[in-house]
Amino acid sequence: MIGNVYVIGSYSTKFQKWPDKSGKALTRDALVGALRDAQLNDAGVVENAYFSNCGMGVIWGQDMVRGHSMMAPLVEEGLFPERAPIINVEGACASGSMAFHLAWKDILSGLHDVSLAIGMDKFYHPDMQLVLTAFENGIDREDKDRLIGEYRTVAETCGQDFQFGDNRTIFMDTYAMQACWHMWKWGTTQNQIAVGASKNHYNGSLNPKAQYQFEVPVEKVLSDYMVSYPLTRSMCAPIGDGAAAAILCSETFFNTLPPSVRERSIKVRASVLSSGKHRPINEPGLSKWAADKAYQMAGLGPEDIHVAEVHDATAFCEIYQAEMMGFCPIGTGGKFIESGATMLDGKIPINTSGGLISKGHPIGATGLSMIYEIATQLRGEAGPRQVKNACVGLVENGGGVISVEEMACGVTLLGKP
Structure with a gap:
């Protein structure tokens, strides 16, 4: 293993029925919240993302490129770096932990210093x-x-x-x-x-x-x-909608952060x-x-x-x-x-x-x-x-x-x- 891995940013939207909020809007809320929590003004330091989702294909008709679709506007806004890989993760209700695990492994391997795990689903739909x-x-x-x-x-x-x-x-x-x-x-x-x-x-x-x-x-x-x-x-x-995210980093990156971030960071x-x-x-x-x-x-x-x-x-x-x-x-x-x-x-x-x-x-x-x-x-x-x-x-x-x-x-x- 290469040093420790830390969670420097973490965020969850409120979970509820969000009929007037799109999946892209919920995804944006989770990413912005995690970036702010980590006090990262430069989203370009995030090197990749694992996107967790289960229901978009059957319920909303968006399959195959779920994370890429949800995060494309975030690239245009400068909230996620251009060309950075986005990997779709699906494992039923355990998908979020899978995304987190994969982000963690990327950092342990030395491949990345900063990795994002983000999940979103909208399960409230008029057609039950x-x-x-x-x-x-x-x-x-x-x-x-x-x-x-x-x-x-x-x-x-x-x-x-x-x-x-x-x-x-x-x-x-x-x-x-x-x-x-x-x-x-x-x-x-x-x-x-x-x-x-x-x-x-x-x-x-x-x-x-x-x-x-x-x-x-x-x-x-x-x-x-x-x-x-x-x-x-x-x-x-209950059935509901929402999004959550975690930003993980290596010990090398952790040591460059201000004390206000390091003091609130969590070790995996x-x-x-x-x-x-x-x-x-x-x-x-x-x-x-x-x-x-x-x-x-x-x-x-x-x-x-x-x-x-x-x-x-x-x-x-x-x-x-x-x-x-x-x-x-x-x-x-x-x-x-x-x-x-x-x-x-x-x-x-x-x-x-x-x-x-x-x-x-x-x-x-x-x-x-x-x-x-x-x-x-x-x-x-x-x-x-x-x-x-x-x-x-x-x-x-x-x-x-x-x-x-x-x-x-x-x-x-x-x-x-």
Whole structure:
């Protein structure tokens, strides 16, 4: 490895429905925000970009050259250098972490001194069928029958029915069945899932960039509209739009920066990607593999993490990922969340941003928005949701579905310099 890699600029737009804002405008907002955060007056120092996006092809008809199309106006404005390479990245909901990982690797290799990871998606669209089709592209469509068969087997094991069909989202249905199995195997309760959801809605109420900025008491989480048992609407991430970005640099470039930038910079301690497989449901998932490797890379353990953002496309996912990240033993995630351990003043605060279920989940931007939240926490700039003495943070970002786990996952460890 060639020195350290630092995040010197990080930014996220507010996540919400942006019907009157184009993808190019959201992309511009994220880049300008990251440049300002890094105090970079000369955008020409950025040598390349990895552009994360998932929905533009199916929903908006822009495929193949998504990032190039979104960033072409930024080149004309002098916000991104001419001729610099733009690489399109797509890995379902894990795309943002993939873009970040690739930018990180470019700097580690010595190829670049400054690299940009930027993600944008617009999933709000009047034609919901287009949106549902886009989401279904996150599975192996050629082997769809195998996926459905595996979930039906899981459903039979725990005495449930696997619901699947038109006008439903397959992701919520698969997460619901994983939750049902966890309830059957480990005694996790719907109330424990609701406690986690309520906690994240509270955190979202403190986050001005969250899509939902209101509290939802546990009883209202439970009484909300049932999406797919045991998951109610308040336990599920909403559809929305947004963009986020991170600017990474080498130690050589870092040393040329003014103290005001270096003092707010964040060191990348580890970045690991993993891929899913067809696995037995009682076998630990791909995120545990990635987390274990990230801890080893950084010389850290779960006990060293002060704050974490995990991919809670549903509130059950936080229970599961708390186990996979090693914050609690496997099978005890429900009790762990119920105990208050993941609250802002708990043992390991998780999803201080409000998580996906409150902050929002515009797929291509999600992983980078999680980086932004952890950077904000480590800088001590999170305001009323600030975790005390946060020095090391973790991001877990998963995407797609194969069998009973995600297709892809990224785990990133960040720390103060």
